[in-house]
Amino acid sequence: MDEQIRTLQANLRALNDQLRHGEVYQSLGDRLGQLMDGLQRHRRTAIDFPDDQDGIEELLDQIHQRLAADQPATVSLAELSQLLDHLRSVDPRVRYTGVHFTLYDALEADTFTSEQLQWLTEQLLADHRLFAHILEPANQAVFGRSTTTSFLATVLHYGQGHPQLFQIDYDRVVIQIATYLCLETDTRGFINGQGWAHAFTSVTALVTALNDNTVIPRADKLFLMMTFIERFKRLATPLIYGETTRMSNYLVSLTNRHPLYTDACVAALKQWRRQVALQRRSTETSAGWNRYYNRQRLLDALQLHRDLAPQIRTYLSAAIDFLA
DSSP, X not given: OOHHHHHHHHHHHHHHHHHHTTSOSTTHHHHHHHXXXXXXXXXXXXXXXXXXXXXXXXXXXXXXXXXXXXXXXXXXXXXXXXXXXGGGOSOHHHXXXXXXXXXXXXXXXXXXXXXXXXXXXXXXXXXXXXXXXXXXXXXXXHHHHHHHHHHHHHHHHHHHHOTTTOOOOHHHHHHHHHHHHHHOOOOOOEETTTEEOOHXXXXXXXXXXXXXXXXXXXXXXXXXXXXXXXXXXXXXXXXXXXXXXXXXXXXXXXXXXXXXXXXXXXHHHHHHHHHHHHTGGGGSSHXXXXXXXXXXXXXXXXXXXXXXXXXXXXXXXXXXXXXX
16 A cells, blocks of 8 residues: 555545544644645556456355245355455446445345444445545546445444444544545546446545434535645546435535534635635636536525525625636
């Protein structure tokens, strides 16, 4: 794993601790942005894909038959490991309609043991799955990253309803998600022949899954929201496959839970507007215009919510874009 990622994780952990202790608040966004801006990207390297001819389709058929039978289904740890490995497949029939849906169905049917659920959670949080080739130009490893974050959201939601079955280290979850947000820049949606990449739809589902969690302190949710916003601000390629609608759902859901989130969101939007004014000349590039229209789509999506916090609606209605 790139040493930069380990350093980033340590810096995020320290910054989150400072937020928890009230030592940082107004400068949080700037400091998160500095961490993102300081990352060095790499050239492409070879990706090790799973062999889709290793019997995975036969295994999927077998598990479907078990799930459809009258008696409770079982899946061995070796089979679960094989399924998880194929979340990295570039074939959407294997990766998504095959493995992802099967894992979801098995989880919903309470198929996995406590030990398997614990192992599965650890695997989904592992650096080599979440951050594979993430510092390189857009590449096919995004499918594995996106499907991992998507299924992790499902497992975390399941864990909230079944706390007696397995333990979730939420401190680690928060740092791993924040790290992912700092690193991910692949905004591609549907890719012909390979299906959905949709990394930012998946990570939005992941942070949304934590909104209802009463174990996670407010400071951690605030930390993730600010990391989310700072990453969004820096995306240089377009989000045009419905991501901003889902992102607005996440922000509205969170900001309606406590004034702390509302105040922080409004402050972030104000700072963002000031940055747009200062950087308006930089829009004369495709990256600049992509940032501008990504922002506009998100703000428009927020304003469509009837339950948008009045403080946010008032600000958005009064604000005038310098580029409008």
